[in-house]
Amino acid sequence: MSGPTVVVGAGLSGLAAAWTLSEAGGDILLLESTDRPGGVVRTERMEGFLLELGPNTVRPTRELGTLIEKLGLADQVLRADPRAKRYVDFEGALHAVPMSPGQLISTRLLSAGAKLRLLGEPFRRSAPVDGESVRDFAARRLGPEIADRLVEPFVAGIFAGNAGRISVAAAFPALDRAERDHGSLAGGILAARRTKPSAPPQPRGLLSFRDGLETLPRALAARLGARLRRGTPVTSLVPHNRGWTLRTSGGDVDAQNVVLAVPAPQAAALVMGFAPEAAAALSAIPQPPVVVLHLAWPESALARPLDGFGHLVCNGPGRRILGAVWSSSLFAGRAPAGHVLLTVFMGGARDPGAMKLSDYELTELAARDLASEGLVRGPARAVLLTRWRQAIPQYEGGHEERIRDLARAEERWPSLHFLGNYRGGVSVGDVVRSGTDLGLTLSRPRS
Numbered sequence: 001m002s003g004p005t006v007v008v009g010a011g012l013s014g015l016a017a018a019w020t021l022s023e024a025g026g027d028i029l030l031l032e033s034t035d036r037p038g039g040v041v042r043t044e045r046m047e048g049f050l051l052e053l054g055p056n057t058v059r060p061t062r063e064l065g066t067l068i069e070k071l072g073l074a075d076q077v078l079r080a081d082p083r084a085k086r087y088v089d090f091e092g093a094l095h096a097v098p099m100s101p102g103q104l105i106s107t108r109l110l111s112a113g114a115k116l117r118l119l120g121e122p123f124r125r126s127a128p129v130d131g132e133s134v135r136d137f138a139a140r141r142l143g144p145e146i147a148d149r150l151v152e153p154f155v156a157g158i159f160a161g162n163a164g165r166i167s168v169a170a171a172f173p174a175l176d177r178a179e180r181d182h183g184s185l186a187g188g189i190l191a192a193r194r195t196k197p198s199a200p201p202q203p204r205g206l207l208s209f210r211d212g213l214e215t216l217p218r219a220l221a222a223r224l225g226a227r228l229r230r231g232t233p234v235t236s237l238v239p240h241n242r243g244w245t246l247r248t249s250g251g252d253v254d255a256q257n258v259v260l261a262v263p264a265p266q267a268a269a270l271v272m273g274f275a276p277e278a279a280a281a282l283s284a285i286p287q288p289p290v291v292v293l294h295l296a297w298p299e300s301a302l303a304r305p306l307d308g309f310g311h312l313v314c315n316g317p318g319r320r321i322l323g324a325v326w327s328s329s330l331f332a333g334r335a336p337a338g339h340v341l342l343t344v345f346m347g348g349a350r351d352p353g354a355m356k357l358s359d360y361e362l363t364e365l366a367a368r369d370l371a372s373e374g375l376v377r378g379p380a381r382a383v384l385l386t387r388w389r390q391a392i393p394q395y396e397g398g399h400e401e402r403i404r405d406l407a408r409a410e411e412r413w414p415s416l417h418f419l420g421n422y423r424g425g426v427s428v429g430d431v432v433r434s435g436t437d438l439g440l441t442l443s444r445p446r447s
Helices: 012-023 062-070 101-106 112-119 134-142 144-159 173-182 185-195 215-227 264-271 276-283 352-356 359-372 399-412 428-443
Strands: 005-008 028-031 043-046 049-052 077-079 085-090 093-096 207-209 234-240 243-248 251-255 257-260 290-298 308-313 321-325 339-347 381-388 416-418
Touching: 005 012, 005 243, 005 251, 012 028, 012 062, 012 215, 012 428, 028 215, 028 251, 043 381, 049 290, 049 339, 049 381, 062 428, 085 144, 101 112, 112 144, 134 144, 134 173, 144 308, 144 321, 173 185, 234 264, 243 257, 257 264, 257 428, 264 276, 276 399, 290 359, 321 359, 339 352, 339 359, 359 381, 399 416
Parallel strands: 005 028, 005 257, 085 308, 257 416
Antiparallel strands: 043 049, 077 207, 085 093, 234 243, 243 251, 290 339, 290 381, 308 321, 321 339
């Protein structure tokens, strides 16, 4: 076989894979259907506000730190105060998430019985349950209050999903392994600390850039140069005994290896003709809609200081929002002087019908929820609303088997690789790691 490795899709995972392979001297071509690489990582400046339309922050990881250094972006990094509080809205009141034993003792979010049950987790012996949801796992190990008041909103914040349907083994495999291997979560944490290899500690505090998170994909795209072809959608993928032919709007492209770094529905369409089981697995991954609302108020409209990262909302009949990032308090330069910016999330698996509401209705509902939580007074200024019709992949029950179907297709077609946030984690750090790891694997000679 001859030809380059072709990566289809210049989201962050595809960019990381292409960059890593190119740094190792690989013959690489990256095809992107739009004129704007980065996928859901998008930043806009509007009316003096800096807006994140997709992910808002990044948790530092080793792979991300290395990438930032190699791209020369270290002087553009912003870090949030690691002491910034996270809040949970439970029954109309905001409670700081307890982050220390002292805060756990004093919090009014949990009853005395729930706190005692949590302290007894290391001594609780119960058999692991195959196919268990995150909510059921947390209720069994930590108690129903923690499951409903901390874990459920946390899952909604990461996946915009339902903790009662998300698989703990697929979404949080380290938790599942901790119980299976060590009998408890506490035992798993202690074992990990004992066996973790020494490595430079990662800086604390969530990360962004002065010009927003899109700084990262812009820098990767610039470094790839002509190896990135924008405005080149791939319409079909054809295997043959010499490799692959990709049919694109700009003509056919031959490849030795193909990396499909597009969202699951697009990857399914490309492999349906020769890998129907993989296509079915990809098509079965739910991706509920999410609306991102950038809402602003004058500082005088604040009902309390925005002294934290933001808040998540416990599921209940009195709320439509999933939560909000207190953007102008988290990083400097997000709002003009005298104004505050909140980035609010609605929809997801909890409330897919939100997508059908008008911009006015969404803004009014979000402002109502924020006011009733005691954050703001008065009407919101809607700076921008963004609707993602297929947002975050849901690692629901059966997800592990779907991923095994993809692995079987890769065994059948060893020069084909599936890459995306439906596999290996949904966060920015996860997709950078997945793309980097695949790029390193492809750069090694085959035995």
